[in-house]
Amino acid sequence: MLKTITNLFPVWAILLSLLAFFQPSLFTSLKTFIVPLLTIIMLAMGLTLTPKDFANVSKNIKAVSVGVILQFTVMPIVALIIATLMNFDANLTVGLVLVGAVAGGTSSNVMCFLAKGDVALSISMTAISTLLSVIFTPLLVELLAGKSIDIPVTGMIISLIKIVLVPVVLGIVLNTLLHKSIKKIAPALPLISMAAIVIIIAIVVALNAEKLVEVGSMVAIAVILHNSFGLLAGYWITKKLGFEEKVCRTIAFEVGLQNSGLATALAMKFFAPTAAIAGTIFSIWHNISGSILAGYWSRTSNEIETNKVIKEHSNK
Numbered sequence: 001m002l003k004t005i006t007n008l009f010p011v012w013a014i015l016l017s018l019l020a021f022f023q024p025s026l027f028t029s030l031k032t033f034i035v036p037l038l039t040i041i042m043l044a045m046g047l048t049l050t051p052k053d054f055a056n057v058s059k060n061i062k063a064v065s066v067g068v069i070l071q072f073t074v075m076p077i078v079a080l081i082i083a084t085l086m087n088f089d090a091n092l093t094v095g096l097v098l099v100g101a102v103a104g105g106t107s108s109n110v111m112c113f114l115a116k117g118d119v120a121l122s123i124s125m126t127a128i129s130t131l132l133s134v135i136f137t138p139l140l141v142e143l144l145a146g147k148s149i150d151i152p153v154t155g156m157i158i159s160l161i162k163i164v165l166v167p168v169v170l171g172i173v174l175n176t177l178l179h180k181s182i183k184k185i186a187p188a189l190p191l192i193s194m195a196a197i198v199i200i201i202a203i204v205v206a207l208n209a210e211k212l213v214e215v216g217s218m219v220a221i222a223v224i225l226h227n228s229f230g231l232l233a234g235y236w237i238t239k240k241l242g243f244e245e246k247v248c249r250t251i252a253f254e255v256g257l258q259n260s261g262l263a264t265a266l267a268m269k270f271f272a273p274t275a276a277i278a279g280t281i282f283s284i285w286h287n288i289s290g291s292i293l294a295g296y297w298s299r300t301s302n303e304i305e306t307n308k309v310i311k312e313h314s315n316k
Contacts, residue, residue, distance in 0.1 A: 013284045030203050041196050041197060057124050064125055067254050086222055092278065095267050097140075097145045099258050130259070163265065227282065231252050234248075252293075267279055
């Protein structure tokens with residue numbers, strides 16, 4: 001039941017977004033809850049991790065390294081290129097670059113599982129990129145968008161330590177020390193995270209209701225292009241480098257699916273509300289595109305396995 005509710009994330013996000021768009025007064029007063037809600041999401045993520053997830057990096061050092069490099073190069077650079085080509089203003093540009101400069105989202109782990117990728121590798125990559133984002137995200141945003149808008153790098157690093165590093169590390173410690181107790185509540189953690197991100201999306205939609213009419217469609221096009229390029233680049237580049245199919249699928253999701261909730265929270269905290277539009281739309285869209293791609297890869301994997309069994313049977 002919980003899993004079914006969680007898997008319908010795009011539906012809940014769209015429904016609550018529509019409510020927020022037509023009745024913004026229901027959510028605008030909740031603006032101060034964005035950062036606490038994101039902290040809850042990061043704590044929930046930490047509670048699903050163990051030191052073993054970081055130890056696994058040494059076993060897949062090449063794949064993790066390539067994935068992290070693509071994560072923090074392809075996505076932010078492509079975001080800037082798209083924003084420039086679409087002639088976005090400074091706030092819309094920094095919003096899209098923020099989406100590109102944050103770590104991979106936890107939804108990548110779910111999509112990886114559905115697509116029959118390497119789930120252990122996916123979890124390790126998400127954990128590593130999340131911790132690295134504390135430093136990389138502010139520096140990349142400053143490098144790529146700092147010419148058009150003032151970037152409070154130090155303030156962002158401090159906020160990321162509070163919002164990301166502390167709750168994730170706390171979650172890992174609690175999961176290590178109280179693993180049996182945490183295991184009992186583990187099934188509810190994805191639902192808690194989903195509820196938090198849906199509320200964040202609704203708040204941002206409410207705060208940008210009027211602006212969405214003006215720029216929403218253009219930002220949506222930018223987000224779809226950005227996400228699609230990330231998924232394609234993650235898969236194609238790793239394929240060309242000779243990685244096996246499972247690893248290519250895994251890295252594709254890690255590169256293409258972003259922690260857009262974090263990008264949204266940072267945009268709201270340090271820039272104008274319009275800077276959060278890209279993260280809001282990305283939060284909805286990447287779950288839709290990820291689900292479609294995961295479903296396709298899952299079906300092709302089943303067909304490959306079936307053909308393999310038939311071939312082995314016919315050779316006997």
